[in-house]
Amino acid sequence: MTDKLLRLAIMISGRGSNMEAVIKSVDQGLLNVKLAVVISNNPEAKGIDVARKYKIPVYVFEIKDYKSKDEYEKAIVKLLYEYEAGLVALAGYMKIVGPVMLRAFKDRIINIHPSLLPAFKGLKAQKQAVDYGVRYSGCSVHFVNDTLDGGPVILQEAVPVDIDDTEETLSSKILKYEHILFSQAIKLYSENRLKIVNNKVKII
Ligand code: GRF
Numbered sequence: 001m002t003d004k005l006l007r008l009a010i011m012i013s014g015r016g017s018n019m020e021a022v023i024k025s026v027d028q029g030l031l032n033v034k035l036a037v038v039i040s041n042n043p044e045a046k047g048i049d050v051a052r053k054y055k056i057p058v059y060v061f062e063i064k065d066y067k068s069k070d071e072y073e074k075a076i077v078k079l080l081y082e083y084e085a086g087l088v089a090l091a092g093y094m095k096i097v098g099p100v101m102l103r104a105f106k107d108r109i110i111n112i113h114p115s116l117l118p119a120f121k122g123l124k125a126q127k128q129a130v131d132y133g134v135r136y137s138g139c140s141v142h143f144v145n146d147t148l149d150g151g152p153v154i155l156q157e158a159v160p161v162d163i164d165d166t167e168e169t170l171s172s173k174i175l176k177y178e179h180i181l182f183s184q185a186i187k188l189y190s191e192n193r194l195k196i197v198n199n200k201v202k203i204i
Contacts, residue, residue, distance in 0.1 A: 006190040007036040009085035011093040016047020018091035018112055021179035022186060023054050031183050033190050037083040039076060041095055057083070063095070073100035080105070087189055090144065091182065097144050107196060109144040110189065112182045114174045116140060116156055121149035126174060127167040137161050137170065139178045141185035143196065152201045154185045154194060 010019045019038065025031035038051040038058045051058045059079055066072035077100060080088065090097070090111040097109060115125035117140040120132075129137035138158040145151040157177040161170060188194050188203060195202045 005032060005034040006086045007084050008033045008186065008190075009037045009039065009080050009083060009088045010035070010051075011039045011041075011088060011090050012045055012047040012051075013040060013042045013094035014045050014047060014092050016045065016050045016091065017175065018178055018182050019047050020050050020054075022089065022091070022183050023051075023056070025183035025187075027054075031187050031190070033087075033186060036085050037079065039079065041093065047092075069098050070100050073098050077101060077104040087186065089182065089186060096148060099146070102144070102146060107143055110141055110154065110185060111144050111149070111151070112178055112185075113140050113142065113149050114138075114171065114178060116158060117142060117149055117153055124167070126171040129161060130165055130167055130170055134161055137174065139174050139181055141181055143201070152196050152199050154188065154201050154203075155181050157181050 010022065012019050023035060026033060026035055035056050038056050040048050040058065040060050041063060043060045043062065048058050061072060061076050063069065063072045066075065088105050088109045090109065113125060115129060116138040120128040136158045138156055140156045141154045143151040143154065159174050159177055193204045195204055
């Protein structure tokens with residue numbers, strides 16, 4: 001008997017190219033998960049149309065429609081339960097995840113960040129790397145906890161930074177690797193191969 005497929009929820013705020021890369025991995029049979037639902041906090045997100053194109057249910061939750069961040073997250077958690085999400089993948093979701101979601105999905109939320117963490121946390125990580133003048137930056141997939149971009153690292157890929165790189169050129173170089181790395185991390189999770197030990201991720 002085969003195990004039940006992992007039901008994946010993806011949260012976005014914008015373009016959704018990482019989300020689309022994951023969808024394509026599933027379509028190509030490289031990633032064996034069920035794309036259960038997509039959630040956007042931004043009604044203008046381009047990724048909403050992308051998800052619709054692939055016939056994945058999409059919901060918009062705007063924080064301004066709720067009394068508090070907790071209420072907003074409670075509504076999201078309710079939907080995630082309805083769709084029986086087993087893993088929540090943040091693909092360019094531009095909100096800090098609060099205690100309601102963290103409690104409901106402990107060690108079941110992952111994020112992709114465009115730097116080699118712990119370097120260049122927060123916004124505009126690629127600009128931070130260019131401004132600093134590092135020789136390498138890259139991308140990281142990590143579990144989400146209550147520290148911003150500070151949860152246990154699952155996978156990373158290094159990308160060389162050229163002296164002539166701008167925020168834009170570095171972003172597009174890194175993005176190519178993001179599109180590979182995110183699906184790889186989800187695959188490892190779906191195969192139950194990730195174990196958090198002392199805040200580090202063991203790949204079994
Ligand atoms: C990516 O660079 C991701 O690492 C960061 O936000 C960006 C989202 O891009 N968290 P997209 O919406 O997936 O195209």
